[in-house]
């Protein structure tokens with residue numbers, strides 16, 4: 001039986017009658033069958049349910065990481081529909097309003113703690129650098145090729161008797177490859193200098209430094225994720241999610257992969273942020289973890305079967 005959705009006074013995030021069906025070849029797997037949930041500003045809501053009940057699916061829809069079935073309900077941020085249309089409104093919502101925390105952290109192994117925490121700031125620049133890299137490689141290759149060709153050609157450096165078309169092409173290809181490689185190396189050096197600059201000053205760096213410091217990671221800024229414990233990795237992932245100073249944090253089993261003590265430390269960090277106004281939606285299958293929330297929403301058979309208050313702020 002579906003429970004009537006709890007209506008908070010000031011809803012900030014709503015999923016209305018969400019349907020989600022996955023297709024595996026010809027088989028359709030309906031996971032959400034009209035699930036509705038409404039999250040109030042400043043609330044901490046736990047989504048509980050058995051494994052496979054669609055908790056992660058619901059969270060992904062709420063975060064605009066995935067879309068509900070066409071023609072079914074939608075996701076609304078402050079009353080404005082966000083998840084159905086592609087494009088800038090959804091991107092803005094995802095990047096600014098929402099922070100997402102995954103069970104398995106999803107940190108980038110090649111980036112250090114500070115860079116991971118500042119991912120939201122670095123990613124758009126990385127795309128630009130990627131495009132520049134391709135352009136630089138083509139330009140370097142072309143310039144090297146032309147120079148090589150000229151060097152072997154009529155005005156070239158080779159003695160007249162050695163100037164053959166085959167040699168000209170071989171030289172052009174070799175210098176073209178060299179030119180491309182040199183330009184790629186130059187862009188990489190410039191990129192790493194830029195990343196160092198971005199991650200050491202500016203407002204985003206200040207937010208990341210403060211958050212990592214609050215989470216007890218000040219001595220870890222230049223460490224890679226593989227050098228950290230599970231709890232430390234999750235703290236970096238939460239710092240990353242809070243990097244854009246979102247109003248809502250969506251966390252998918254943030255303690256599911258941690259021992260009880262480390263899990264409590266993570267929940268205490270979330271509790272502090274919640275007390276300073278952060279809205280939290282947290283998926284869990286653990287009722288002790290859910291007890292940290294103000295409200296518990298239980299998913300079963302594709303719908304919300306229970307929506308009730310919890311003991312405020314944990315055990």
Ligand SMILES: Nc1ncnc2c1ncn2[C@@H]1O[C@H](COP(=O)(O)OP(=O)(O)OP(=O)(O)O)[C@@H](O)[C@H]1O
Nearest residue numbers: 022023029031050051052053054055056057058285
């Ligand atoms: N991308 C996908 N393609 C096909 N089926 C999927 C996909 N993602 C999830 N499912 C299926 O949808 C159902 C719900 O998955 P979901 O991950 O939302 O469950 P969950 O409640 O988060 O479970 P758990 O507690 O194990 O994390 C499962 O049966 C799963 O196999």
Ligand SMILES: [Mg+2]
Nearest residue numbers: 055056057252
């Ligand atoms: Mg899940």
